[in-house]
Amino acid sequence: MKLVFEKSVPGRRAVRIAPTNVPKINIRSDLLRQKPANLPELSELDVVRHFTELSRRNFGVDNNFYPLGSCTMKYNPKVAEHIASYPGFADLHPLLPQLRMGGMLTQGALRVLHEIDLLLREITGMAEFTMQPLAGAHGELTGMMIMAAYHREQGNKKTTILIPDSAHGTNPASAAIAGYSVVSIPSNDSGVMDIEAVRQHLNDDVAGLMLTCPNTLGIFNPHVKDICDLIHSVDGLTYYDGANLNAIVGKARPGDFGFDIVHLNLHKTFATPHGGGGPGAGPVGVKKKLVPFLPVSVVIKRNDGTYALQYDRPKSIGYIAPFYGNFGVVLKAYVYILMLGKEGLCRVAENAVLNANYVKERLKGHYRLAFDRLCKHECVFTISERMAQNGIHAVDIAKALIDKGFHPPTVYFPTIVKDAMMIEPTETESKETLDSFIDAMIEIAEQAENEPEKLKTTPTTAVVCRPNETIAAKNLNIAYL
């Protein structure tokens, strides 16, 4: 398919600029660009057709089942999109509340920010949230900065963060960027971070721990509270990576496990769209002793019932985002929580876990389970021995699934499982959808064992087949100029 630039026809226009009756100014020529920007010249129809064609070469949750493990690809309610486009939200300038008396101009938006804070506190068992982090990884960095600020205040000279080997790569990267060194803790035979291993690595240098629970294998660590206690015994802080909160939302609260800092991925558990890779939102909640370190500004409710921004927090880590977070995303999550309510929320985890265990049970005779035990929101399979002997890898299963009309699961992650296939169905999918996915997986398993060569050339129905990543990196072409 041609690039938008290749469709350009000199002189063609999509947008007519409104005529004006103010004089044209001539800015000094050495301050001006020498050549025009060379953007495509197209009609509106050209542009609409081009991007409609591109959209047809893409696959979202609205197309079909998207069991991408650890990404929680649940349905994104349309009403949230509708509400986010209300002019009272979409056209609101972020500097308005910073004007004198300006808070009164944005009472609705400030109230949304305050109320979702209260809701998330209740859902997670934390004392206060900041909505500022712009993505999950940004929340992790914010959490690590809060941790550093706490230890600085305590006069602690702590240098390391403990992170299990099954963690998302963002955990060690966030800790490192905040100035910490990372100690990787191996998982044990049950697939979780071993409490004995934590004890072995425990010393006064330990600033804290980052843990995803349930972890990326979909397994809940039964010793999570004891592990948190251990970290606290050396005045370390505990960080809960909320990537997998969907497994326990409405059933259990990370704050009760002993976590001091929590980030949530609103685009996962709280159903805001993933946007093809963003924007997300990664609010961070903390326990009471860490509240003074939260980023500024903070939304408060005053005694007269109005809402205001507060900046006067001397111990705050400061600004980590320009304003109040990805407000448009936070708003959609707020809508989702309001609609679920108390009775809806606890059904989320129940059905997410039910769906994952159903897939696990029905597929376990056909693929090898990395850990054959009760799972939470996702299950991790690997290929059978026979498939391995046939030269089949996780990628072949994934590509064959594309021909069956499904998005593949996450493959090759977590890295501690060879040929991992991480399946997260989410609660919004129905039994019929799961059954048809399971049938497809079983058919593929049979092929992988008996006619492996057929899988090697899949997918045959997609617009391209197995693009070569080595060529892309070697003959680097990342812009059409």
Next chain:
Amino acid sequence: MPFISNTPQQQEQMLAEIGLTMDELFDDVPRELMAEAFDLPRGLSEQETRNRLMELAEKNATHLTCFLGGGFYDHFIPAAVHSIVSRSEFYTAYTPYQPELSQGVLQATYEYQSMICRLTEMEVANASLYDGGTALYEAMMMALRITDRNKVIVDDSVNPIYRVMIHSYTQNLKIELEQTHCEDGLTNRDQILQIIDDKTAAVIVQNPNFFGCIDEFSDIAEAAHDKGSLLIVSSYPVSLGILKTPAAMGADIVTGEGQSLGIPMSFGGPYLGFMASAKQYVRKMPGRIAGETLDMSGQKAYVLTLQTREQHIRRDKATSNICSNEALCALTALVYLSLLGTQGLRETAQLCADKAKYAYKRLTAIPGVEPHFRGKWFFNEFVLDLPYEAADVIARLIEKRFAAGFPLGRYYDGMENSILISVTEKRTKQEIGMLAEALESVL
């Protein structure tokens, strides 16, 4: 139950298949860790939700004519932009981990990167970052990696919001931040030349700067390069429709806030951080990058590339912790620029400058209103000195239905009477005239 498809009967069938009860599915969570109850409100129907949210939306001021900027602008957005980015094949997808199902997003990302390169005249660009502020911070970190040095110079004409963000991020790191003080509306080159040395990783500047003044950084680029330092320029993409590009001034890394490219203001986000650089630094760049390649049958295809820089492979040695980008916002900017085209962007930028100049003339004709910087070229923002505290004047203009500008005293000592006024192509001559009348009436 909203958004859950399985009926109670189906749930029973599935539990029977598994051989457990719903409660037993949570047996691996220790009893004492299960929450007893949640103090949450009952769930609302769609109609109730929409009514409540409409009520909240109406508590936000949408009746004000906007002359407020400060890096975030009320530009006109063609209807086709929203229509295209609302296609759910785009917005309900995730990161293109499976290129066969993601050629749409991948090609769009490649086109977006190309668009940013064409706009800035830089050689390479990434798939986007969270916003202009985090993009500037990431550029600074990138410069530290490239030069293996730890000193950074920032002029205070760079957006103060970005400067406080950089300050927060570097609290726990061994980075020496030096701030120079803008001289009569322009970046303070004398001070920069004085303190730049062979420990300096980068000089950070902005064009047009926070006061709206247009600068030219070739001299600073030369001085930086002489010392082996990099020049980082934060820029305003719409202005590049007419203004000299950062590349033409010798910039090594260019960042900016892409909100002005068709993205609604949405009370501060989601926005779009863009980043471009010279090709030689691409392997030190943070964030995702899409690249062209061939598939098994030899046809053109797009994939995420240079992934060995990234956290999911390099973990604590990665160039950044960033995982997601702002894909949908990057798509928005791409669609906006495709619709405007070369001429449309140039005309939009020229109109911003023309209308700002007209507003400047109208407003400075009011007795007691003086330009803060004299004889400076500005793009679509300028600073005026008022006879009284600007915050107070702005509050009075709100009563007359104008968001008239930003009080600079909030970020700059001694500028309590100064107001930053922004004019986009969307403002009409009539609105500008009405602002002038309103301002005159409150002074």
